Amino acid sequence: MLRITAGKLGSAIRGTIGVTSSRVAAVRALHGSEESAEDFDKRYEKYFSREGIDGWEIRKGMNDLLGMDLVPSPKVIEAGLRGARRVNDIALAIRWLEGCKDKCGDQKATLYPYLLEKITPTLKELGIPTIEELGYDKPELALKSVYDL
Template identity: 90%
Template sequence: MLRITAGKLANALRGTVSGTSRVAAVRCLHGTEESAEEFDKRYEKYFSREGIDGWEIRKGMNDLLGMDLVPSPKIIEAGLRAARRVNDIALAIRWLEGCKDKCGDHQATLYPFLLEKISPTLKELGVPTIEELGYDKPELALKSVYDL
């Protein structure tokens, strides 16, 4: 009985919440809506915490990648530094891949801009880009029939 009622309630709530209000709800978790600068500072502070471990870094990154936004270069750099502090190069590369995927349809313009902004940090930390590793092209992919 409880399961049926909970299912109906979830369906009713799912129909009333639109896409824009979900994003607003995520941004309003702390009581008031925060500006973009405050949002950036909050996540920079989160990734810069002393004693942060790999699980907490992954949680912060997953939370950011689950939102309807592309992280700012400052947040990307803070995430890279946090991954480097716990000595997890794979996490740093996956973070770059996730940020690239979040660019969506604007990947041709937005991703090069992000790389330009974060390239000094990448060089400082010794983190290679996805393109340097060859991860941007599938290794065993067949040529497209349209390219023949």
């Protein structure tokens, strides 16, 4: 009972805070001092483009980002894609795209196309297909809707 009430209260608070202020709040909670969005993005871009980074560290950075209450910026998404491609892990790159799409939440109809528009040149350069090109956006065994018959 308490878990349900706490969940509803958390949802109500998240709805009133908004994306940008929650991003700053998440950064403050992690580092104890205020960090601008640009510095945050640069830090993760630098992390993913480090020399000698391995697959485990890339996964850790991606999981840390996806665990925060924010949608990664296109520059950070591109840096993660380049890192995954550098260690030759295309499955990780596709999962990264899928995780970023899920982070869009209820704004998926507007935010995800914007992200795709910004990162499409990088996807083409690296040879990484989108989730939609692979058909992962639709369930494999889905039945036709009765309204489409």
